[in-house]
């Protein structure tokens with residue numbers, strides 16, 4: 001049973017008629033799955049968005065504790081124009097905005113939303129615009145490139161490249177971004193456009209699809225006063241161009257912003273205290289005894305009233321303490337609104353819309369994505385490559401780290417083949433070198449943890465807005481990371497370390513060595529990918545990854561002989577990438593070799609006897625490693641299997657992330 005079903009809801013009635021999957025009233029885009037930018041639901045006489053008895057519950061505790069109700073049956077109509085949702089912090093502004101935008105898990109939401117008097121289509125998220133509070137755009141790309149990215153993925157496949165470019169040019173002009181069109185947005189490494197330009201670019205990313213409904217979560221937060229006003233003025237202009245509903249949550253706007261609002265919704269602790277035209281709000285509050293001073297900003301005044309009301313604890317019902325109900329002033333404001341003429345008028349409007357929705361046919365939701373998988377894969381890969389090329393520090397340092405590691409290992413084990421040492425040391429030094437090399441490869445790839453953590457917010461936002469499928473993002477990230485960040489640095493490492501240490505001079509042996517090193521690196525990176533797609537905090541992800549690596553190291557065969565493990569623990573060695581890697585490298589170099597004192601590379605196995613000689617194969621068997629020829633490839637298969645399993649896990653974790661939103 002969902003949280004909602006368990007909660008004491010006042011109304012959970014579904015949209016009366018018209019599921020989102022009935023006959024379309026207009027012809028769909030020929031490619032079946034693809035959406036058209038404007039569907040019938042957004043056609044003429046757009047009456048806006050209405051929400052009916054919206055309840056939102058969350059499970060805050062555990063073990064069967066009662067779910068918390070965040071929104072308590074709120075209803076209203078948001079017509080074309082700029083509609084602001086205001087209220088003190090924690091009053092439920094963002095929650096309501098997310099529900100209206102279809103971005104909350106349905107299981108926790110009661111009531112229903114109508115768009116233009118019809119049930120909200122299931123792909124509403126992709127057809128409406130949503131500008132999140134923390135601007136989410138790729139910092140290494142310019143304003144124009146970001147907008148092109150949106151145009152490439154969100155306009156239907158039938159749109160020609162010239163039309164996409166034209167749409168981008170129009171949006172740039174509409175938003176007044178001409179001056180900075182070719183300036184990069186900026187990252188933590190370099191400064192780019194200003195805060196206002198960044199916000200306008202975010203709005204532009206959504207305007208590309210000409211959404212008739214645009215949601216904005218606190219669009220003025222973090223902007224200076226002048227820029228904040230200019231952003232809302234821009235929204236006002238956009239709302240006036242065609243029937244467009246702009247719905248924004250906003251905390252405490254200054255007067256010059258407040259006077260641009262057409263509609264105002266005031267929330268207090270999840271209840272509505274006012275809903276209607278912004279310009280009538282002062283009269284409404286005066287009529288119930290809250291008179292705003294002449295020079296006071298109404299927005300500041302309302303917030304003061306609501307904050308004080310939430311903190312008060314007025315006994316209203318009776319002076320007799322036994323019968324008192326402890327109703328707060330905030331409750332009084334809610335009750336007063338519910339009994340007001342204002343509320344009656346809104347209820348009548350809502351009733352009409354609900355009644356009409358019985359007779360209006362629903363609209364087939366169509367597909368979620370405007371373009372096909374291969375196109376998405378290409379566009380997202382190009383963006384990832386551009387991001388990598390423009391952020392060369394990261395790939396440069398990955399190669400540099402591997403070169404430094406290779407030089408350190410090379411210097412420590414320099415020319416092992418020429419050393420005249422104790423015969424046992426000749427073999428153990430080689431195995432020590434392999435272990436050290438594998439350890440470098442495994443821990444040197446911890447940087448892979450950033451791949452999914454850093455762009456998680458970007459992925460969640462773009463995926464839920466219908467830019468691309470999870471698979472397109474996943475393959476592009478994996479492809480763009482594995483080749484330049486794992487394979488190239490690992491091959492460079494192999495070239496330096498192999499010849500400095502002086503392993504066998506044989507092309508086949510060298511390429512096998514390089515293959516194992518690259519696979520080790522890919523397997524380690526895959527483990528980091530899987531965890532980084534699951535965990536939101538880098539520190540926590542690093543901790544989990546390090547624990548997994550250390551555990552695998554324990555069963556790598558060097559700290560304890562694999563044969564001496566208790567029988568019930570023996571299977572764990574098959575999960576250790578250290579075991580496969582060290583075994584493969586040692587097998588490649590040592591099996592079939594005879595190491596004798598003063599002649600470390602003697603390869604005459606028949607003569608390999610006596611106290612001064614060690615048979616490489618026997619030595620490896622002695623410490624529990626496999627020496628049969630087929631194990632050369634079984635070890636490679638083991639590494640590939642670990643990489644594959646964790647790459648698959650990464651994909652499923654990303655899918656879960658998508659669902660959790």
Ligand SMILES: Nc1ncnc2c1ncn2[C@@H]1O[C@H](COP(=O)(O)OP(=O)(O)OP(=O)(O)O)[C@@H](O)[C@H]1O
Pocket residue numbers: 058059060070087088089090091092093094095096249251
């Ligand atoms: N998933 C959740 N689990 C627990 N509490 C939640 C959850 N989502 C929202 N809340 C609570 O619901 C209330 C409303 O949250 P919401 O973010 O909508 O408020 P807000 O008005 O946008 O606040 P702010 O202005 O501070 O952003 C808050 O008290 C918040 O702690």
